[in-house]
Amino acid sequence: MGLEDNFYGEVLLDHNLHPVHRHDLPCATCRTDGVNPSCGDDISLSLEIHDGIIENGAFTGVGCAVSQASADIMLELIIGKTTDEARHLAHLFDKMIRSEITESELEELEEAGALQNVSKMPARVKCAKLGWRTLESLLEENG
Amino acid sequence: MNEALLSKANFPVFEVYKNLVYLDNSATQQKPRSVIERVDRYYREENANPMRGLYGLSVSATEAYDSAREAVCKFIGADSTREIIFTRNATESLNLVAYSWGRANISEGDELLVAISEHHSDLLPWQILAKEKGAVLKYLECDQTGLYTAEALRAALSEKTKLFAIAQISNIFGRLNPIKEFAEICHANGTLIVCDGAQSVPHIPVDVKDLGVDFLAFSGHKMLAPMGIGVLYGREELLEKMPPFLSGGEMIEYVTLCGATYAELPHKFEAGTVNAGGAVGLHAAIDYIGELGFEAIEKRENELTALAFEQMKQIPYVHIIGADDPAEHHGILAFTVEGVHPHDIAALMDSQDVAIRAGHHCAQPLHRHLGVQSTARASLAFYNDEQDIERFITALGDLRRRMGYGT
Structure with missing residues (x-):
C-alpha cells in the first residue's frame, strides 16, 4: 500500500465496511436523530440505558465513511459504560478534534484515536463528530 | 478567436x-492573469468612490464602472445599461427580484412555479415570498435525466401563476433548458419568467432579448471574474415600476425627513458604495471570453x-x-x-x-x-x-x- 492508500487507515475503513453496531435496537430506552445539514448526512442513535448504565446501543442512517466509522467506534467504546463515563469520552473526543488532548487521554479513547488525523481536515470535523454530537444531545434529553 | x-x-x-x-x-x-492585473490596476490607478466625487480620480472610477456596465449590456444583448444592475452574485440578484418585484406584485392565492432542480438561491427566495404573502409555491418536475417539457410547463401553469423560475443550465444535470420556448409559453399565460444564468452565461452565448426572459441573474466569479460581483438583468419597464430593494446612499435623488425620490435606473437598485473593482474585473473577464x-x-x-x-x-x-x-x-x-x-x-x-x-x-x-x-x-x-x-x-x-x- 502506498501512502495515499492509507488515507483513511484500516481501522476506519473496517468500521465503515463492517459496522458492528449499525442495526435497529428494538429494546432501546431512548433514541434521537443527528443531522449534518451541510452534507445531508443523518444518523439515528438508539441506546438502552438501565440504572445509568448504557447496556446496549446502535445506529442507523446514511453518511460518509468518516461519520459511519466514527459512530460505530463510539458505540463500541460506550456500551457497558455509565452515562457519565460516556459524557467524559465525548468530552475527550472533542478535545482530540481540537488538538488539545494529552497522550494518556488519547489512550482512553482507544480506537476512536484513529479519527485523530482525519479530524485535522476542517471539512471533515463535522463528519467525525456527528455520532458524538448526537450522543451528547441524547444524554442531555435523557438525564 | x-x-x-x-x-x-x-x-x-x-x-x-x-x-x-x-x-x-x-x-x-x-482567474486569468488579465483579470487579476486589471483589478490590481484599478486599485493602483483609478480608485475613488464612483459617482460621488467631483474630482478627477472619482471621475475615472466612475468611467471604469460605467464602461463595465456597457460591456455587460452588450455581452448579454440587453437594450440599455438601465437594464443592468450590479449585485454581489446571482443569489443577490434573485433575492432582489423576490423582495422588490415579489413583495409589490404577489398576493394571497397567487401561484409561483419553480423548477425542482433549482439551486437553493433560486428556490428559497420564492419559498419565503410565498410564505410571507400566502401564495402557493408549486414545483415543475423533470424526469430522471433532468428533462423539462413544454407540455409539463403548460399543464403546471394556471391563471394564478405570476412567475416561473428556472435555470438555463442546471448545476447538477448540466442540461440546457429551452428557455426561449418556455418564455413564450409563460408570456402567453401572463406569467413572468426568471432565469438563473449562473451556469449558462459563462459557457454559451446568452442573448436576453432573443430568449425573451424578464429577468436573468448570474455571478461574475463563475466566469473568470472576481468574487463579489454579479448581475441582474431586468426588462426596463418592470424595473421602472419596482420599489428599491436596499436603501441608502447613491440610490436617491432627493431625501427629506419624511420621504425620498429615488434615483434613475439602474442606480435605484445599487444602494451604498458599489463594487467598482469587481465590475472592472468582470469587464476584463468579458473581454477575455470575447477574445477567445x-x-x-x-x-x-x-x-x-x-x-x-x-x-x-x-x-x-x-x-x-x-x-x-x-x-x-x-x-x-x-x-x-x-x-x-x-x-x-x-x-x-x-x-x-x-x-x-x-x-x-x-x-x-x-x-x-x-x-x-x-x-x-x-x-x-x-x-x-x-x-x-x-x-x-x-x-x-x-x-x-x-x-x-x-x-
Missing part, C-alpha cells in the same frame, strides 16, 4: 499549484466533457446523473459510486490533488426527487486539459479499492 487563451498558462493559480486538477468550475472558476470566443469555449468544453463521460461510463459502479449523451452535460458531470459516499469520493480525490465537489450542491429538493442522498460532481472549464481528465479518471477508477472493496 485566440486559441492561446484556452491554456492553463494564463491562470496564475496553476503556477502555485502545479499538480492541481481543478474540476470544481461550476462552484467558481479560476464562445465557439472555441464550447468546442473545447464539449470535447473534454465527452472524453470524461465516455471513460466514466467504462468504470464499474460509477453512475452519471442526467442524460446519457455528453453533449447534454455542458461540462457538468454529477455522479455516484456504489458503496462510496460522495464525501469520501471528494476526500480521496483531494489526496491526489483532484478537486471536485461533493454534497447536495445546494439542491436538496432535487436530490430527494432523484432518490439519492448526495452526489459528487466534476465540472469543467475550457482551461482544463486531457491530462486533467486522465488524472480524474485514474483516481475515480481506484476509489473502491482504496475504500477496502475487492474491486
Whole structure:
C-alpha cells in the first residue's frame, strides 16, 4: 500500500465496511436523530440505558465513511459504560478534534484515536463528530 | 478567436499549484492573469468612490464602472445599461427580484412555479415570498435525466401563476433548458419568467432579448471574474415600476425627513458604495471570453466533457446523473459510486490533488426527487486539459479499492 492508500487507515475503513453496531435496537430506552445539514448526512442513535448504565446501543442512517466509522467506534467504546463515563469520552473526543488532548487521554479513547488525523481536515470535523454530537444531545434529553 | 487563451498558462493559480486538477468550475472558476492585473490596476490607478466625487480620480472610477456596465449590456444583448444592475452574485440578484418585484406584485392565492432542480438561491427566495404573502409555491418536475417539457410547463401553469423560475443550465444535470420556448409559453399565460444564468452565461452565448426572459441573474466569479460581483438583468419597464430593494446612499435623488425620490435606473437598485473593482474585473473577464470566443469555449468544453463521460461510463459502479449523451452535460458531470459516499469520493480525490465537489450542491429538493442522498460532481472549464481528465479518471477508477472493496 502506498501512502495515499492509507488515507483513511484500516481501522476506519473496517468500521465503515463492517459496522458492528449499525442495526435497529428494538429494546432501546431512548433514541434521537443527528443531522449534518451541510452534507445531508443523518444518523439515528438508539441506546438502552438501565440504572445509568448504557447496556446496549446502535445506529442507523446514511453518511460518509468518516461519520459511519466514527459512530460505530463510539458505540463500541460506550456500551457497558455509565452515562457519565460516556459524557467524559465525548468530552475527550472533542478535545482530540481540537488538538488539545494529552497522550494518556488519547489512550482512553482507544480506537476512536484513529479519527485523530482525519479530524485535522476542517471539512471533515463535522463528519467525525456527528455520532458524538448526537450522543451528547441524547444524554442531555435523557438525564 | 485566440486559441492561446484556452491554456492553463494564463491562470496564475496553476503556477502555485502545479499538480492541481481543478474540476470544481461550476462552484467558481479560476482567474486569468488579465483579470487579476486589471483589478490590481484599478486599485493602483483609478480608485475613488464612483459617482460621488467631483474630482478627477472619482471621475475615472466612475468611467471604469460605467464602461463595465456597457460591456455587460452588450455581452448579454440587453437594450440599455438601465437594464443592468450590479449585485454581489446571482443569489443577490434573485433575492432582489423576490423582495422588490415579489413583495409589490404577489398576493394571497397567487401561484409561483419553480423548477425542482433549482439551486437553493433560486428556490428559497420564492419559498419565503410565498410564505410571507400566502401564495402557493408549486414545483415543475423533470424526469430522471433532468428533462423539462413544454407540455409539463403548460399543464403546471394556471391563471394564478405570476412567475416561473428556472435555470438555463442546471448545476447538477448540466442540461440546457429551452428557455426561449418556455418564455413564450409563460408570456402567453401572463406569467413572468426568471432565469438563473449562473451556469449558462459563462459557457454559451446568452442573448436576453432573443430568449425573451424578464429577468436573468448570474455571478461574475463563475466566469473568470472576481468574487463579489454579479448581475441582474431586468426588462426596463418592470424595473421602472419596482420599489428599491436596499436603501441608502447613491440610490436617491432627493431625501427629506419624511420621504425620498429615488434615483434613475439602474442606480435605484445599487444602494451604498458599489463594487467598482469587481465590475472592472468582470469587464476584463468579458473581454477575455470575447477574445477567445464562445465557439472555441464550447468546442473545447464539449470535447473534454465527452472524453470524461465516455471513460466514466467504462468504470464499474460509477453512475452519471442526467442524460446519457455528453453533449447534454455542458461540462457538468454529477455522479455516484456504489458503496462510496460522495464525501469520501471528494476526500480521496483531494489526496491526489483532484478537486471536485461533493454534497447536495445546494439542491436538496432535487436530490430527494432523484432518490439519492448526495452526489459528487466534476465540472469543467475550457482551461482544463486531457491530462486533467486522465488524472480524474485514474483516481475515480481506484476509489473502491482504496475504500477496502475487492474491486
